[in-house]
C-alpha cells in the first residue's frame with residue numbers, strides 16, 4: 001500500500017515496507033541526500049528532519065508514521081529562522097567536515113522557531129542530541145546567538 | 154561501521170538484561186488473616202512492578218534514565234515544562250507511537266514508543282523513595298494526578314503507557330507479571346483498605 005506525505009511542500013508517495021525508516025526513503029527513494037546517516041539508533045542527530053514542524057530523527061521513524069504528514073528536509077528548509085541560521089553559519093564558518101551540519105541546522109532552526117532568544121542552556125538542551133565529531137559546538141552556539149540577534153532586528 | 158557511528162556506539166553503556174520476574178496473585182495472600190497486613194503485603198507485591206526499571210526510568214525527579222541498569226538517558230534530555238523534553242529536543246524527536254526495531258548498530262535493539270510518550274509529572278517521581286513513601290504518594294490526590302483510588306486502579310489496569318512496561322520492545326526486560334495481574338493486585342490492595350507497608 002502506498003504511503004503518502006509531503007516533502008518540502010511536494011506531494012510524495014512511496015510503496016515500501018511500512019517499517020522502512022524515513023531516512024532510507026528520503027535518501028534512497030527520493031534522492032534527498034542532504035539528510036545524513038550517522039548511527040541509525042537515535043544517538044547522533046545527523047538524520048534530523050522536521051515532521052509536522054517538530055524535530056524528528058528520521059533513522060528511527062517508520063515510514064508508516066509519515067502517512068499524511070508534512071516533512072521538511074535541509075533541502076527545503078525556509079523561513080526567517082532558517083535564513084538567519086544559514087547566514088550566521090556562513091558568517092563564522094561553523095562547519096568543519098560538514099557531515100553533521102544538516103542535522104545541526106534542522107535542530108537550531110526548530111529551536112529558534114520556538115524560542116526567539118535562547119539562553120546557553122536552551123541551546124545546550126536542544127542541541128544535546130546532535131553530535132559533531134569535529135567538535136564545532138562552540139561555533140554552533142555562537143551562530144545560534146548571532147541568528148537570534150539578526151531575527152530581533 | 155563508520156568511524157562516526159563507532160564513536161557513537163562507544164558512548165553507550167551496555168548492560169545485561171534482567172531476568173523476567175513473575176508476580177504472585179491476590180489468592181497467594183489469603184493466608185494473611187489481618188486485613189491491613191494483607192493489604193500492605195499486596196502493595197509490596199505491586200512494588201515489584203512500581204520499582205522496576207521499566208516504570209522507574211520514566212518516574213524520575215528530573216531527567217529520565219534508561220535501560221535495565223537505569224543509566225542516564227543518552228542522548229542527554231531534560232524534563233522540560235510539559236514533561237516532554239526541551240524545545241527542539243522533545244520526547245517525540247526520537248520516540249514514535251510504537252516501539253521501533255532499529256537496523257542500526259551499537260547495542261540498541263529498539264527505540265521504545267507509545268502514543269502518548271512523556272515523563273510522569275514530577276509530583277509522581279518515585280526514584281529514591283521507599284516503597285512506603287511511594288504508597289503514600291500514590292494515594293495522595295495532590296501527588297497522583299488528582300486520582301481517586303478507583304481511578305488509580307483504572308490507571309494501573311488499563312492505561313496504555315503503563316501497559317507499555319510489559320511490552321517494552323527488543324532489548325528491554327518487561328515489568329514482572331502482566332498488566333492484568335498488576336490490575337488484580339491493585340484491586341485486591343484497594344479492597345483490603347489500601348494499606349501501606351511501613
Ligand code: FES
Nearest residue numbers: 038039040045059
Ligand atoms: S542517524 Fe539518526 S540519530 Fe544518528
Ligand code: FES
Nearest residue numbers: 098100132133134
Ligand atoms: S562538522 Fe564534522 S561532524 Fe560536525
